[in-house]
Amino acid sequence: MISPLRIPVAALEKTGRLGFGLRNAAYVFFAHVLYISELAYKTVVRAPLLFKNVSLSIEQMYIIGLESLGLVAVTSVFVGGEAVVQATYQFSGYVTLRYLGMVVCKALITELCPVITALVVSSRISTAIAAEIGSMKATEQLDAMACLSLDPIRYLIVPKTIACVCMMPVLVIFSELVAFTASIITALLFTDVSLTTYLLSLRMFFFPKDLFIGVAKTMVFGMVIAMTGAHFGFQSTKGAEGVGEATTKAVMTAAVLILVFDFVIAFLVL
């Protein structure tokens, strides 16, 4: 029989293991972040070369922008609607619904639309980038590029990064338009606020700075999406399994980094 004294010891041991596990996970995460920063640096350095092959970036903008449009539209409808429902519930009994529009507007333009759009786009695009680069690695296409003195960062990563950085603000503005429309419809259908009251309150305390920061930070998120996808694609091991793993890691890391950057930007700018 196990002596009861061993139970706390065993518990401590388990916690210790968990601690080491967490520590290792943290090391791995920071190692990846370092590599991603290095890749970002290399990409930024090569960005001016973009003007020699603009068509590559334009092609990527089409792909990244158009492919994400439907997804962003659908999520934005629910984000806008949900914001109204949630605000109404939180207000009920305390705050008059005259301020409903103001709260919804602030929430949408500063946080909800930029962050949720970035997360949704990252689930679509950083995985796509990781899978594309990973399968190019598996089929030796990256080696072939090296043999032909074609720099993969310049020809593959720079166009994708530029496209992500340019398309994210566009997507987020689109998302905000859809979300506002959805919020207006929801407010009219499910709350007792009239259209004029709601529209007036939307404009209450509206600062262009909020909108600007909300849109501008998505450029950082676009960079994060492209870089994590590229990094895990380059890192992937041979074969289909490696590609699958790369896409999972890419989307996980992108999500974490988007939230981290969101916090840092809020901390610095606000």
Next chain:
Amino acid sequence: MDIQDALRPRPPDQRPAHSNNKTKLKIEHLRKHFGAVLVLDDVNLDVKSGEIMCVIGQSGHGKSVILKHIMGLMIPDGGRIALDGATYSTPTSKPVDFEEPRRKLGMLFQGAALFDSKNVGENIAFPLREHTDLSENEIRDVVAEGLEMVGLQGIEEKMPSELSGGMRSRVGLARAISMKPEVMLYDEPTSALDPIMGDKINDLILDLRRKLGMTSIVVTHDMSSAYKIADHIAMIYQGRIIYAGTPGEIRASRDPYVQQFIRGQRKLHYAVEDEKVYEAPVDINKLRPAYRPGQHRG
């Protein structure tokens, strides 16, 4: 191409002596392991300018790995590689060290490695567009000419996914030779091809040497094409070059491993009737057991 012409055997003595005895590419004591598996143990290879060197050896014994080291796609664990007398690949090489030699080198990958997102024409035009000053019209001509050389005229608009394995391999070849490298590495150029097309590619390799003085290293399993094109044949066995010689010499060799391979036998036949004749250049059994290659292969 006329089938009769393709099938007609060519006497080996008609082979022009292009080699001017100047060493083009020199590999010394190349060593590489992946994890616990020692793939290349001690590879030494001396390729003369303008010569066609065939590398033969069993599957999984490191032929592709040698080519990848020459291209600078892998960093060796030991040894060095020199092109035109200038050493560029050592265990301490950085990626920039390979930029210069890569301009002189071209490689056909075993799986062709075509860019899937580009069509055939774009695949071939991509490096030309980036590295040469040719106009779009000239590039189109070079692409058409390259495809013609490998017997695939008029497929510029096709995507790589629409091609068969042998067609992909030939497009890869057209892409590599369109840059006119000084040294061309072929990783099994004919293994995915039918005999007639294989012979056309063999002729192409000979032609490139005749017209451009191109030095070639051809990895192949196909002994008939090796005999046809090679000036020298090197055999790799368990991470070492165990024999290098002219096709005639290799055919006459008494080395059991060489004989086993070139005759396609499953069993080793030692030359027992005269024990002095058989001296394996490398005694595999004397390798340190910890580094014994090939153990991990199924």
